[in-house]
Amino acid sequence: MKLFLIQLRSELTKLFARRRTYIGYGAFLVLELVILWVFHLDGPREEIAKILSDTGLEVEHYYSALTVTYWMIGFSMAMLGAIYLALVSGDIVAKESEDGNLRMVLARPISRLRVLTLKYLAVLIYTVTFVWFVGVSGYFMSSIALGWDGGLFVWNYDLKVFSFFPEATAGIGRLSLALVLLSLSMCTLSSIGFAFSCLRIKPAAATILALSVLFVDSVLQMLPFMAPYREHLLTFRMSNWIYALENTVSWAKLAESYTFLVGLDLTLFVFGWMAFKVRDFKT
Numbered sequence: 444m445k446l447f448l449i450q451l452r453s454e455l456t457k458l459f460a461r462r463r464t465y466i467g468y469g470a471f472l473v474l475e476l477v478i479l480w481v482f483h484l485d486g487p488r489e490e491i492a493k494i495l496s497d498t499g500l501e502v503e504h505y506y507s508a509l510t511v512t513y514w515m516i517g518f519s520m521a522m523l524g525a526i527y528l529a530l531v532s533g534d535i536v537a538k539e540s541e542d543g544n545l546r547m548v549l550a551r552p553i554s555r556l557r558v559l560t561l562k563y564l565a566v567l568i569y570t571v572t573f574v575w576f577v578g579v580s581g582y583f584m585s586s587i588a589l590g591w592d593g594g595l596f597v598w599n600y601d602l603k604v605f606s607f608f609p610e611a612t613a614g615i616g617r618l619s620l621a622l623v624l625l626s627l628s629m630c631t632l633s634s635i636g637f638a639f640s641c642l643r644i645k646p647a648a649a650t651i652l653a654l655s656v657l658f659v660d661s662v663l664q665m666l667p668f669m670a671p672y673r674e675h676l677l678t679f680r681m682s683n684w685i686y687a688l689e690n691t692v693s694w695a696k697l698a699e700s701y702t703f704l705v706g707l708d709l710t711l712f713v714f715g716w717m718a719f720k721v722r723d724f725k726t
Contacts, residue, residue: 447561454565458531467527468576471519475581478515479588495596500607507593508585509614513688515581516618520574520625525657528573528629532566532636533649536719541646555720563637563712570633571626578622582615597688606690617688624684624701631681631704632657634711641715643722680704 458464481487491510492502536559539545548558595614596607608614636653640646660678663669673679683700686693 447557450557450561451564454561455568458535458565458569463531467531468573471523471527471577472580474519474523475515475577475584478518479511479584482511482514483588491596494598498605500596503593504609505594505596505607506589507595507611508582508589508591509593509595509608509611509618510597511585511589512578512582512618513595513597513621515585516578516622516625517685519577519581520629524574524577524629525632526654528570528633529636529650529653529657531569532633533640533651533653534646535562535566535637536640536715537642537644537646537649540643540722556716559641559712559716559719563634563715566633566637567630570630574626574629575622578618578625582618595688597685599685602682602685604685604689606688608690620692621684621687624687624697627701627704628681628684631677631708634708638711638715638718641719641722643718677707 488506491506495502495505536545539548545558592611594607594609594611595617598605608617632653635656636649639649639652642649644652657678660676664673664676664679669676680700680703683697686697
């Protein structure tokens with residue numbers, strides 16, 4: 444076990460030490476600053492104020508750091524998060540195979556399953572760390588700009604979520620729960636990219652294939668004749684993290700969705716392993 448943890452730390456060091464990590468994290472900080480600036484404009488502020496006023500909620504209390512953080516997390520993951528994590532996960536095996544590093548690693552007395560397990564765990568840890576970085580940094584910047592007080596107001600017309608939490612501590616607790624579930628959702632995307640990365644293809648191809656799966660699934664959600672099956676689609680289940688922000692959490696709904704996603708993650712790992720174990724790395 445000690446050797447396994449040392450090897451896992453080595454994989455994580457390789458991932459976090461790459462220049463891409465610093466550029467990616469920096470890009471997301473800039474994106475969060477842009478979102479924060481947008482929320483200071485009159486248009487978005489007036490729109491949110493109108494929604495709050497129509498529901499009888501106090502505008503100044505709910506136009507807060509927690510509410511802006513909720514939007515930061517959603518926008519960041521939807522706009523760039525999927526692309527970034529697909530790039531990282533699609534690169535993890537395919538890039539080392541392309542560079543010839545895997546050939547040297549597998550020349551040592553180490554099983555292919557161990558190598559693949561280490562890389563998969565490293566990708567999952569990287570994914571969870573990234574999601575929490577976006578959430579914590581977003582809340583920190585929002586709090587500096589808007590103050591530490593205020594409640595959390597959440598609305599999503601597509602998923603029919605409309606809730607509010609007057610106390611900041613309750614809002615922080617719910618956002619933390621949402622981040623846990625969002626981390627699991629993004630781990631599914633990383634698992635898709637990882638599975639494609641195990642095939643004998645270029646890193647860019649693995650990334651494109653992972654994003655293509657999400658794109659096709661998202662398009663299917665928008666087709667009218669798919670409406671009865673919408674709740675069974677992958678991207679719909681991945682977006683169920685927002686149900687953690689309902690005033691009364693539907694634990695059964697969350698358990699069903701995330702049991703499915705975890706099961707899919709394990710299936711994708713097995714698929715990647717089956718492809719990886721028969722590959723010839725000598726050429």
